[in-house]
Every structure is written in structure tokens, then in C-alpha cells.
Amino acid sequence: MTPQTSEKIPHRRSTTSSGLVPPWYRQAGPLVVAALVTAYAALWFAVRPPDVGLRTFLGQLAGAEAVLLLSTGLVLVSTLPWVERWFDGIDRAAIWHRRVAITGMLLLAPHAALAGNPSPSTVGPALAGVATGGLVALVVWSVLPRWRSVLPPVLHPVTDRATRLPGVVLLQKILGGYERWRGFHRLTGLFVAAGFLHGLLDATTFGSQTLRWSYVAVAGLGLAFYVYRELLARRFMALHDYQVSAVTSVGAGLVEIALRPLGRRLDFVPGQFAMVFLEAKDGWHRHPFTIASAPGEGVVRFTVKALGDWTGAVGDLVEPGMPAVIGGPHGRFTHRKGTAHQVWVAGGVGVTPFLSWLRSLGEHPVHGEVDFFYTSAEKPVPYAEEIEALAAAHPGVRVHVVRSDVDGRLTAATVLSRVRAQPRDLSVFLCGPEGLVESMTDGLRAGGVPVGRFHREYFDWR
Missing domain, CATH: 3.40.50.80 (Nucleotide-binding domain of ferredoxin-NADP reductase (FNR) module)
Incomplete structure (x- = not known):
């Protein structure tokens, strides 16, 4: 059966997770990102057009660096094996995805304040609005479930009361849970593309062919990875058919789900996690869970805590006999x-x-x-x-x-x-x-x- 989510189950293919990599290699990803950002800024200063004022130049450089970082974020969520190796696990790659995306968003402030074009294109400003509005919405929506970790404790009583206001409750219903946010998050590449086109149409610095084509290359690479993730990645994912064999309560808010294989078993090492597509009474769900069992066991076990809208009810929604699909494994926590x-x-x-x-x-x-x-x-x-x-x-x-x-x-x-x-x-x-x-x-x-x-x-x- 196929999960009724925005990501369909692709063709099954089995892979074996790679082992350890040298310590220096585990830091290669962040170092490459830092070097790329620095080199890109150096290139802009080296070929700065003489007819562009410093204020405008700095504002447009901030916009170009924002596109670079947001494009890098699209690469980091591509789930390709070499990304996992360079960042020592896709969990770390996801952390860096968040960091570069937030940094890119912050750079939009000096870009908007400093960059200027007295004769903008017809659609350029509209594209800028779409890109900024969509990316800001993504950031705010991402922060909402974790608002307690963002605000100081002294404000928690006030915000607790605010979350019970009718308008806020209605907004929460409209936004929905994790699955709806994940569907909206898949539009990230479209917002980045809108920002890229805005820059291509309205940047006065792009009289320099070096800056223009380097900008196209930077954004084009990120958007190519976005297209790969959305249209092709599912065909190369390692997936394994399983079935729920037991659902056991192991504590307050803790449930252990055991899955037995229906075909080729998942090959993993202790400490890894997997992407689990699990059918429940209310339909299919997708969630990453850390593997709790040993590789030699006849089942794969996951311990689930009530942390979200679906995991909070997993004990009531999942029963033995329900189908499941496991993708992965991922991670290098060993x-x-x-x-x-x-x-x-x-x-x-x-x-x-x-x-x-x-x-x-x-x-x-x-x-x-x-x-x-x-x-x-x-x-x-x-x-x-x-x-x-x-x-x-x-x-x-x-x-x-x-x-x-x-x-x-x-x-x-x-x-x-x-x-x-x-x-x-x-x-x-x-x-x-x-x-x-x-x-x-x-x-x-x-x-x-x-x-x-x-x-x-x-x-x-x-």
C-alpha cells in the first residue's frame, strides 16, 4: 500500500550505510560552506563595477550572499550520501540547513535597506515580495512549535494565555500540524527561485558578466538540487517493507513500536535512525525515529515519545498488522x-x-x-x-x-x-x-x- 502523503513511496532499493570517516572529513561540510561564502564575497569585491555606489553594492552583495546560502540549504536537504558523509550525518546536515537558511534570511534586511535600482523591472519587485513573504512564513511557522525555546521563561505565562485566545486557536487549526508544514516547506525552492529571478532582473551590479554568471551558477546549482529532491530522489531511496508486530507502552508518553520485515531486512548499525512511513487509523504518516533495537534482532524497534500532534496519539492510532515502510538508515552516532x-x-x-x-x-x-x-x-x-x-x-x-x-x-x-x-x-x-x-x-x-x-x-x- 502507498502512504497517502505528499511523498509517495518510491521503488525499493537496498543500500548499506557507510562506516566511519576520518575526523577531519566530518568537518569538511561546514568548512566548505564557510570557504564558499568567503570566496564569493571576495569575488564581488575583486570585480566590483566602478559605476555602482558602495551602498548599493553592499546591499546587492548581501542579496547575492543570501541566495548563495539559501541555495546551499537546498543542497543540504537533498539527502544525497555524500552530503551525509561531509556533515557526519543528515541530522547535522539538517542543522546546518537551518543555520544557513536563517543567516540568508538575516542578510535580506541589509539587502532591502541598502540595495537600490531607480528603474526596476516590471515583475522584479513582485518576485522579491513573493520570495521574502514565503521565506519569512516558513521561518515563523518553523519557530511556532518551539516558541518556548525561543522566548525567555519570564514571558511563558503571557504567551501561554495568548495561545488560548480564539484567534490564535483558529490560526493553529488553519496551520495544522507537522504534515501541513512539511508540505509548505517543499515550496522553499520556489521562493528561492523567485528571489533569484528578482536579482537577475533588477541588480545593477550585473553589468559585470563575472558577477552575473557566478550568480546564475550559484542559484542554478541549488535549484538543480531542489528539482532532484522533489522529482528524482524518491527513486533512489533505500526502502524496506515491514509490518507492525507490537505496540507497547513503556512509560508515560512513551510507546515502543516493533516492526517485522516482509522482505529484505533493514541493514543498520547501532545508533542510527530511519525514516518510517507508518499507516495508522487516520492514514499514512512519515517521521524519522531512532532505532532502539540491535541489528541482529528479528524486528526493528522504535521508542516514540509524545512530542507532536501525531506522536502524542500514536499508541491509539497504530495497531499490530498495519503496514510500514522503512527508509534509510541514516546517521553516524556511534x-x-x-x-x-x-x-x-x-x-x-x-x-x-x-x-x-x-x-x-x-x-x-x-x-x-x-x-x-x-x-x-x-x-x-x-x-x-x-x-x-x-x-x-x-x-x-x-x-x-x-x-x-x-x-x-x-x-x-x-x-x-x-x-x-x-x-x-x-x-x-x-x-x-x-x-x-x-x-x-x-x-x-x-x-x-x-x-x-x-x-x-x-x-x-x-
Whole structure:
């Protein structure tokens, strides 16, 4: 059966995820982006047309850099394997997609304030309005579900009351949930194309053929990737047919879904995630989930937390026997990157990749010692008994379950006081709420853990 979403299920094809890459290569993507932005600005200054004033030149340069960054964002969401390698996982590529898109949007402000053309084209200004309006709407719509992370806590009571106003409630219904936003997000390339055409028609700097054709090349490359993603990518996606075998509640707001293969099984390594197309009572849904099972199990297991409009009701909407399709796998969150002394920190549903690691220790052992800190406010703590039993079979793994309602918040000081190694010898793996990850990273860095020894799974980009 085919999911009734905006993305149809393509032809099935199986691939094997690549392994580790050298540390320098994992930073290649961000370095290439920075070098490209710098080189593009240098090119503009090198061939600056003498008849264009500095104010206008700087404004149009800001617009061209915005198109460059937005085009780069289109490349980063193309899901091509080399993008994942260069950014050490498509989760990191998605984070950089967000960063370059926001930076590009910010550059539109100086562009609008400084750039000027006394004789604009007939359609150029209209195209600029379409591009700006569409991109701003995308940014605002993206931020709305995460407004608490954007505003200071002192404003939360006021905004809580505001969200209950009739007009705001109506707006929320109109906007809909994740699927509607994702459908609108697919128009990003069209808004970038409108902005590109506006620049091509109205930029006074494009009397320089070098600037004109470099601008065409930059935007054309990004738009080519956009066309690939929308029209061709689904034909090259690795997909596997599965069926729901069990839906189990493992805690308040936590549900484990087990899928059994109907054909070729998904080939993955512990710590990866997959794109899951899952039929529920209300139709098909698409969502990325971290894999919780070991590769050798007969089923693939995902632990789902009620974080969104659909995941909040998944326990009631999904039943055994329903069809599913798994795409991927993706991600490079692996303890193989670590040193001989490792610290694993999980908060809440962030335990999921570590469950896969622990369940796979027989086939994918850790070469060294591990202190695993797992904090949760749930009673009882989900998976705590299984985790402690798995660790007991591997003497090099020590588990520290922190019940936050009893033991208080897990802090970096607590972690450093319990490990048996010097901070300079540690490598740290983190997955959990942003607040926990940030406080742990800051505290452990201050405690002496080298900056390059931190690894995290960005499950919140989804």
C-alpha cells in the first residue's frame, strides 16, 4: 500500500550505510560552506563595477550572499550520501540547513535597506515580495512549535494565555500540524527561485558578466538540487517493507513500536535512525525515529515519545498488522568515535540510541570503559531494569540511573565525580533535551573535557 502523503513511496532499493570517516572529513561540510561564502564575497569585491555606489553594492552583495546560502540549504536537504558523509550525518546536515537558511534570511534586511535600482523591472519587485513573504512564513511557522525555546521563561505565562485566545486557536487549526508544514516547506525552492529571478532582473551590479554568471551558477546549482529532491530522489531511496508486530507502552508518553520485515531486512548499525512511513487509523504518516533495537534482532524497534500532534496519539492510532515502510538508515552516532574512557548521557527518550548500543554489545563491543548516565522523571524509569541487566553482562559498562524526582537534576559535577578517569581522557556522547545537552556540554568542558570529544544525536531537528 502507498502512504497517502505528499511523498509517495518510491521503488525499493537496498543500500548499506557507510562506516566511519576520518575526523577531519566530518568537518569538511561546514568548512566548505564557510570557504564558499568567503570566496564569493571576495569575488564581488575583486570585480566590483566602478559605476555602482558602495551602498548599493553592499546591499546587492548581501542579496547575492543570501541566495548563495539559501541555495546551499537546498543542497543540504537533498539527502544525497555524500552530503551525509561531509556533515557526519543528515541530522547535522539538517542543522546546518537551518543555520544557513536563517543567516540568508538575516542578510535580506541589509539587502532591502541598502540595495537600490531607480528603474526596476516590471515583475522584479513582485518576485522579491513573493520570495521574502514565503521565506519569512516558513521561518515563523518553523519557530511556532518551539516558541518556548525561543522566548525567555519570564514571558511563558503571557504567551501561554495568548495561545488560548480564539484567534490564535483558529490560526493553529488553519496551520495544522507537522504534515501541513512539511508540505509548505517543499515550496522553499520556489521562493528561492523567485528571489533569484528578482536579482537577475533588477541588480545593477550585473553589468559585470563575472558577477552575473557566478550568480546564475550559484542559484542554478541549488535549484538543480531542489528539482532532484522533489522529482528524482524518491527513486533512489533505500526502502524496506515491514509490518507492525507490537505496540507497547513503556512509560508515560512513551510507546515502543516493533516492526517485522516482509522482505529484505533493514541493514543498520547501532545508533542510527530511519525514516518510517507508518499507516495508522487516520492514514499514512512519515517521521524519522531512532532505532532502539540491535541489528541482529528479528524486528526493528522504535521508542516514540509524545512530542507532536501525531506522536502524542500514536499508541491509539497504530495497531499490530498495519503496514510500514522503512527508509534509510541514516546517521553516524556511534561509540566507535570514542576514546578508551567514555561517558554516555541520556535524558528521557534520548535513551533510544543507547538502548541500541547496549543491546548490541555482543556484536559491537566497546573497547574500553563506559559510564552511562540515564536521567528520567518517570516512575518507574523506562528500560531501567533491562539496561542494568545488559550492563551487568559487560563489566566495562557502569550504569548510573538518576531519578530526577528523587536524586535531583543530573549535573556535570555529578558525572565527573563518578567516573574513574581524568576529564582530559574522556569522550562524551549525549542525547536528550536541549537544556540537558547544553548544561552537560558547558559543565564538562569547564571541567576539563576537550572540546573535540563531544558527540551528540540531534533528534530535535526532526
